[in-house]
Amino acid sequence: MDRAMTHDEVVQLLGAFALDAVDGDEAEAIREHLVECPRCASEVAEHWEVTGLIANAGVDAPPELWDRIAARIDRARPDPWRPAPLNLAGRPSAPAHAPVAARRRWAWSAVGAIAAAAAVVVVLLAVQVGRLDNRVGQLAAANRQAGLSQAVQAALLDPGAQKVNLAADNGPAPGTAARAAVVVVLPDGSAFMLNTGLPRLAPDRTYQLWGVADGRTVSLGLLGSQPHDVAFRVDPSAPIKVFAVTDEVAGGVVQSTHAPVAESPTTT
Amino acid sequence: MPKLETVSDAALMVAIARMNEPALAEAYRRHGGAVFALARRVLGTPDLAEEVTQEVFVELWDAPERFDPGRGALRTFLMTKAHGRAVDIVRSESARKQREERTVRETAVSGYDIEHQAWDLAIAEQVKAAVTSLPVEERTAIEMAYFDGHTYREVASLLGQPEGTVKSRIRSGLRRLRTALAQHGVEAAWTEP
Numbered sequence: 001m002d003r004a005m006t007h008d009e010v011v012q013l014l015g016a017f018a019l020d021a022v023d024g025d026e027a028e029a030i031r032e033h034l035v036e037c038p039r040c041a042s043e044v045a046e047h048w049e050v051t052g053l054i055a056n057a058g059v060d061a062p063p064e065l066w067d068r069i070a071a072r073i074d075r076a077r078p079d080p081w082r083p084a085p086l087n088l089a090g091r092p093s094a095p096a097h098a099p100v101a102a103r104r105r106w107a108w109s110a111v112g113a114i115a116a117a118a119a120v121v122v123v124l125l126a127v128q129v130g131r132l133d134n135r136v137g138q139l140a141a142a143n144r145q146a147g148l149s150q151a152v153q154a155a156l157l158d159p160g161a162q163k164v165n166l167a168a169d170n171g172p173a174p175g176t177a178a179r180a181a182v183v184v185v186l187p188d189g190s191a192f193m194l195n196t197g198l199p200r201l202a203p204d205r206t207y208q209l210w211g212v213a214d215g216r217t218v219s220l221g222l223l224g225s226q227p228h229d230v231a232f233r234v235d236p237s238a239p240i241k242v243f244a245v246t247d248e249v250a251g252g253v254v255q256s257t258h259a260p261v262a263e264s265p266t267t268t
Numbered sequence: 269m270p271k272l273e274t275v276s277d278a279a280l281m282v283a284i285a286r287m288n289e290p291a292l293a294e295a296y297r298r299h300g301g302a303v304f305a306l307a308r309r310v311l312g313t314p315d316l317a318e319e320v321t322q323e324v325f326v327e328l329w330d331a332p333e334r335f336d337p338g339r340g341a342l343r344t345f346l347m348t349k350a351h352g353r354a355v356d357i358v359r360s361e362s363a364r365k366q367r368e369e370r371t372v373r374e375t376a377v378s379g380y381d382i383e384h385q386a387w388d389l390a391i392a393e394q395v396k397a398a399v400t401s402l403p404v405e406e407r408t409a410i411e412m413a414y415f416d417g418h419t420y421r422e423v424a425s426l427l428g429q430p431e432g433t434v435k436s437r438i439r440s441g442l443r444r445l446r447t448a449l450a451q452h453g454v455e456a457a458w459t460e461p
Contacts, residue, residue, distance in 0.1 A: 012432070015439030016420040020355040021413035023421070045340055047442045051351070051414060052344035053395055053449060055309070061300025062318070066293060069322050073292065073329045222333070 005029045010040055018047030035203045151192070151231065160187045164243055166262040168197060180262035181227075183209075183243050189236040191220075194229050198262065201225040201247060208248045208256065211240035222252045277342040285332040292329050299343050300325065303350045310354035310417050320353045351414070358417040398448035406441030409434050 005013075005026075010033045016022050017030045034041040155161055161184050168180040180197040193209060201207065207223035211234065221232040223245070234240055244260035272280070272294040283291030303324055308317035324346055328335070335345045399407065412423045424434040 012435055012439070013420075015442045016413060016435045018442065019410065019413040019438060020352050021418060021420045021423070021438065023419055046446055047439075048344050048348050049340060050442050050446045050449065052341070052347040054399060054410075054445065055302065055306040055347055055351070055414070061296055062304060062321075065300065065304065065318050065321055066296050068318075069296065069325045070289065070293070072322060072326050073289070 005033060007033070007037065007040070010037070011043075014040060014043050015047055018044050018051060155184045155186055155190070155192050158186055161185065164264045166243055166245060166264045168262050169260050181245060183264070185234060185240070187236060189233050191232050191234050192229060193223065193227070193232070195223075195227045198223075198227060198245065204250045206248055206250045206252055207261070208246050208252050210244045210246065210256065210260070212242040212244075213238040213240050217255075219252070219254070225250070278337045281332055281335055281337065281342065284329060292325065295328065295342065296325055299346050302343065303346050306347055307350050307354045309415050310351065310358055316357055317354070320350055320357070323353060324350045355417040394452035395449065398445050398452060401448050402441050402444055406437045406444065409437040410441045410445075413438055 010030050013022055013026060013030060017027060020027075022030065030040075034044060156163075164183040164185070165179050166181040166183065180195075182194045182196055183191060184194070185191040198207060203225055205225055207225070207227055209220040209223055209230070209232065211218045211220050213235070218240075220234065220240075220243075221230065223230050243264040245262040246256045246258045247261050248256060248258065272283075272290055275283075277295070277298070280291050280295050284295065300321060304317055304321045307320040308314055311317050311320070327349065328346070335342060339345075402410075408427070409420075409423055412418050412426065413420060418426065420435045420438060421431055423429075423438075424431040427434070
């Protein structure tokens with residue numbers, strides 16, 4: 001397809017698209033349209049509900065197939081949750097008590113600048129962290145369904161909660177930047193971010209939350225393009241000193257190359 | 269967590285995101301049969317259908333965030349994934365010729381029979397009623413596209429009908445089905461226990 005399809009052309013194909021019955025170039029053009037057109041996206045979702053129903057053949061799941069799935073996920077399974085923090089400067093052996101200035105030096109620079117051996121280690125860690133991030137993002141999505149705002153309210157009232165303001169980094173002048181978000185961390189490691197001023201992003205972008213603990217950068221989760229209240233977890237034994245939010249491509253990144261759009265002051 | 273057999277799909281997904289393997293097993297118990305049956309219907313062979321089913325559930329484990337509970341039921345998500353993957357396989361060049369021959373043969377022998385694909389538990393009768401209420405042209409176009417993995421262009425060619433007619437029949441048939449299912453009180457969310 002050499003040109004974008006018009007809305008009317010897309011609408012005519014929505015049924016066929018939902019059945020995976022369009023050609024590849026048409027599918028690509030329709031997907032692009034769906035990102036911008038909630039009405040068409042909603043119609044496709046409705047078609048999918050219908051196809052999911054008519055395709056339901058009432059057979060039991062083959063038990064022997066589960067054994068094969070279980071075998072595959074065992075191999076694919078990442079290590080259980082641990083902070084696995086990234087070294088913010090790309091040096092896995094950075095001193096634990098790095099000066100504040102060094103700790104604030106985020107790993108926004110490209111991996112290419114890092115010595116090859118160190119880069120391998122960082123990338124391996126980053127992949128793991130990335131996978132866990134995605135899971136945290138999923139948890140946040142599920143929690144939204146289950147009355148997350150009640151949990152946030154409870155957290156805000158918790159006397160042990162640590163509250164951190166994140167200021168927009170594009171504010172008019174240092175010290176006057178608007179509060180973009182608030183992070184609430186409870187003593188057990190459960191944490192929430194409340195969006196108080198992050199603008200909506202394009203649908204193919206996402207906010208990503210980062211923390212620095214022990215001088216190392218940890219991705220704390222994906223926030224979506226229009227975050228409201230988001231739940232995540234931190235390791236209570238490694239307190240986060242700095243929180244930051246970046247604007248990334250949807251799906252997130254394992255290591256950001258962007259300057260934060262919002263950032264907290266260093267806490268002590 | 270309460271017993272896995274009694275929790276909602278959304279709660280299962282939270283557990284899967286926390287790498288709880290029994291939760292994935294429960295998701296497979298609930299939806300694996302439907303996923304496998306759809307893949308087998310499209311692919312025509314159990315071997316490839318098993319492969320697709322494995323891929324769908326391994327992906328659910330590896331990337332649970334791709335399921336957005338705000339966008340629909342887990343069953344719908346899994347079926348959509350399985351169908352897309354099955355169609356990719358069936359459209360590979362080596363499979364194409366064989367499939368066209370099979371389609372012609374099946375058309376000659378028995379025609380299509382969508383209601384035999386829809387007998388899942390309590391909703392079987394309602395879905396069957398909705399499907400049989402469709403005009404036969406719409407039903408045939410949907411069946412050939414969805415269960416045999418043909419593009420709407422291929423369906424048009426096989427039926428000797430204009431492409432525009434086929435794509436509008438598919439769309440209007442799906443909308444009609446949705447209305448009919450809603451009238452019978454059937455929603456995709458029924459899969460939640």
